[in-house]
Amino acid sequence: MAVVSSAHSTIFSKTSLFHHINGFKRFSFCLHFSSSAVASLSSKKKWRQPVASSMLELGGIKIAKDDVVRDDPTNNVPDTIFSKLGLQLHRRNNHPLGILKNGIYEYFDTNFPNMFHKFDDLCPVVSVKQNFDDVLVPADHVSRSYNDTYYVDSQTVLRCHTSAHQAELLRRGHTHFLVTGDVYRRDSIDSTHYPVFHQMEGVRVFTPDNWEASGLDPTSYAAEDLKKSLEGLARHLFGAVEMRWIDAYFPFTNPSYELEIYFQGKWMEVLGCGVMEQEILKSNGRSNSVAWALGLGLERLAMVLFDIPDIRLFWSTDERFTSQFSEGQMGVKFKPFSKYPPCYKDMSFWINDSFTENNLCEVIRGIAGDLVEEVSLIDNFTNKKGMTSHCYRIAYRSMERSLTDEEINDLQWQVREQVQNKLNVVLR
Ligand code: DAH
Numbered sequence: 001m002a003v004v005s006s007a008h009s010t011i012f013s014k015t016s017l018f019h020h021i022n023g024f025k026r027f028s029f030c031l032h033f034s035s036s037a038v039a040s041l042s043s044k045k046k047w048r049q050p051v052a053s054s055m056l057e058l059g060g061i062k063i064a065k066d067d068v069v070r071d072d073p074t075n076n077v078p079d080t081i082f083s084k085l086g087l088q089l090h091r092r093n094n095h096p097l098g099i100l101k102n103g104i105y106e107y108f109d110t111n112f113p114n115m116f117h118k119f120d121d122l123c124p125v126v127s128v129k130q131n132f133d134d135v136l137v138p139a140d141h142v143s144r145s146y147n148d149t150y151y152v153d154s155q156t157v158l159r160c161h162t163s164a165h166q167a168e169l170l171r172r173g174h175t176h177f178l179v180t181g182d183v184y185r186r187d188s189i190d191s192t193h194y195p196v197f198h199q200m201e202g203v204r205v206f207t208p209d210n211w212e213a214s215g216l217d218p219t220s221y222a223a224e225d226l227k228k229s230l231e232g233l234a235r236h237l238f239g240a241v242e243m244r245w246i247d248a249y250f251p252f253t254n255p256s257y258e259l260e261i262y263f264q265g266k267w268m269e270v271l272g273c274g275v276m277e278q279e280i281l282k283s284n285g286r287s288n289s290v291a292w293a294l295g296l297g298l299e300r301l302a303m304v305l306f307d308i309p310d311i312r313l314f315w316s317t318d319e320r321f322t323s324q325f326s327e328g329q330m331g332v333k334f335k336p337f338s339k340y341p342p343c344y345k346d347m348s349f350w351i352n353d354s355f356t357e358n359n360l361c362e363v364i365r366g367i368a369g370d371l372v373e374e375v376s377l378i379d380n381f382t383n384k385k386g387m388t389s390h391c392y393r394i395a396y397r398s399m400e401r402s403l404t405d406e407e408i409n410d411l412q413w414q415v416r417e418q419v420q421n422k423l424n425v426v427l428r
Contacts (some may be wrong), residue, residue: 134167158184162201170284175205188331218290271296
């Protein structure tokens with residue numbers, strides 16, 4: 001169950017591991033697909049007529065629905081996730097996520113003219129190696145589990161963070177870059193968690209001539225530059241706010257930090273960052289260098305900057321939402337067009353050993369889609385025989401219209417049936 005207060009805390013920090021207790025939380029080159037995925041991509045092209053709606057082109061790579069959603073025990077990508085793959089909200093200049101991305105670009109362009117190379121169309125289907133191994137995520141890290149990550153096959157995933165592109169870009173010789181993209185995580189359901197969201201990654205590499213003149217050791221030099229640059233970014237986005245640096249842990253940086261700002265009466269995490277682990281630089285052709293890296297979640301920042309109360313709104317095509325934002329207008333406050341009443345339905349069942357809340361949420365989203373606002377555990381007990389019962393409250397609410405009783409009852413019946421059949425739990 002998500003207990004964090006705003007959208008998608010960085011999963012790799014220790015604090016967010018702690019928060020997410022229960023099951024917690026290609027660019028243009030084909031190289032990144034596992035060999036089986038590449039084979040199926042190329043062989044299918046020959047004989048199958050592409051169906052417009054189920055064939056996507058991402059970063060120059062063609063992807064068909066059944067390259068990503070497969071009837072295979074190592075695949076856990078549902079149709080609802082495939083349907084998000086080509087949408088790239090961060091590339092729409094009139095969308096809050098695109099406006100925020102451009103606002104961050106503006107900061108880097110003004111302060112580091114012509115320095116940072118920008119990527120926002122790298123393919124989200126990446127190898128396990130790119131997503132985890134290349135950035136030193138330990139073999140037993142919770143984020144690698146099928147419960148937390150969408151696997152296309154055992155060697156291929158939908159990236160769960162934009163850090164998946166760090167190593168590849170370094171190897172290609174890039175030393176200053178920003179990567180923006182959609183990222184995918186199996187998760188619980190509430191107003192700040194959605195299984196697809198957007199991140200921006202930043203990397204800056206320094207060479208000995210940079211730090212030698214400073215009298216600082218390379219790590220301190222990079223850390224100082226990092227802090228100065230990111231404090232500037234936070235001021236660019238939020239104005240003259242109070243800031244603090246919190247020591248953090250990420251597998252790919254050392255030291256690692258989180259930047260927090262005091263905003264609207266509370267401390268809020270803005271981003272995770274740190275000095276890149278030497279091993280990543282060394283493995284990717286930059287032995288004599290030091291670098292900083294940062295990762296930020298666009299939704300969590302856009303929600304506070306634009307006053308957007310629910311993460312599902314980013315996906316809304318309702319004109320009453322979309323018409324409120326326009327290119328270059330950072331921080332325009334969203335005016336809710338109407339608040340429709342929620343409808344609550346409870347369901348209780350005896351769980352089994354393999355039950356996870358993420359699996360439950362996936363089933364519910366598969367049926368109710370964006371009509372489900374929140375799923376919360378409201379009761380949990382174990383009887384004398386050692387059987388554990390959970391009671392979940394599902395809040396149904398549309399952002400766009402009133403739902404009828406009939407419609408909700410119908411959804412709830414389907415939810416009950418599929419929860420029982422797919423999760424093998426016993427309804428009470
Ligand atoms: N990849 C991290 C996450 O999704 C965010 C992050 C933290 C990226 C620190 C970085 C970094 O590059 O240095 O949780």
